[in-house]
Amino acid sequence: MKKVFSIFALAFLLIAFTACNDDNEDSRIQTISGDVLNNSVDIEEGQSVNVASSHIVMEWNVSAGTITINYSVPVTSGNTVTVSLTDVELVANNTYSCYTFSAANGGNGITNLNGYYRPETGCLYIEFIALGTHRVMSTANLYYPYLKYNITNSETSTTKESPNGEMMIYINPKDMSAQLAIGNFALSENSGTIQQVVFYGLQAEATSTGYKVTYSGDQRSTDGTYVLNNFDGIISNSGKSVSGTFTLDGKFNGTFNGNAFAN
16 A cells, blocks of 8 residues: 555645544444535536535444445535445455445435545545435545656756656635645656645636636745646546646646546
């Protein structure tokens, strides 16, 4: 498994899950609670109609290999559904380096539920049909540890590839503002690896498959080392993939493409 991105030490970016263990002779149970970001898409119209956060409580029975989940989702301004899963089997997926789970019935009015969970990163992705009319994507930690950067210096026309890059995005559903952390990449062959750099003030827009995150201007990173001139990112595949472009310091033009889970 790939190591966890050090950006998780920054509390403002982490949609924090807190866990406690309940050990006994028969099983080891881990209770996890936190927030998920929900994007509700009208199936007929093919458009996002509501973005909201939900508090989720998840119980992972490590010994039995099952998961229990409960949280409520506002599908539209007047309709809320509750995801309720009890002792659903977690299936180890070696291809994606995570667990997957599914349920034909995930609660009252909820069908076709599918989920991905990677305990090492806290990445949790759940997708389901609500009320037969909306497709809901629930995500915790928009973190992409399987990502490649290509950075071109416009002054020298040289390009540096960083195949082990990482990215994390936090979206505030109240105003759709976004925060960005990028890391584990280099600007040139002669420069050192940038472990992490963080920017505020981006803007997100919900789409039918995820989110669009953009920025235009000149913003210095929180540590004062780099200036972000623009960012154009697409979160797709129900939140599991990300791609796009950005410019740093007016001359480093980057492209990126990656996933939350191995592929």
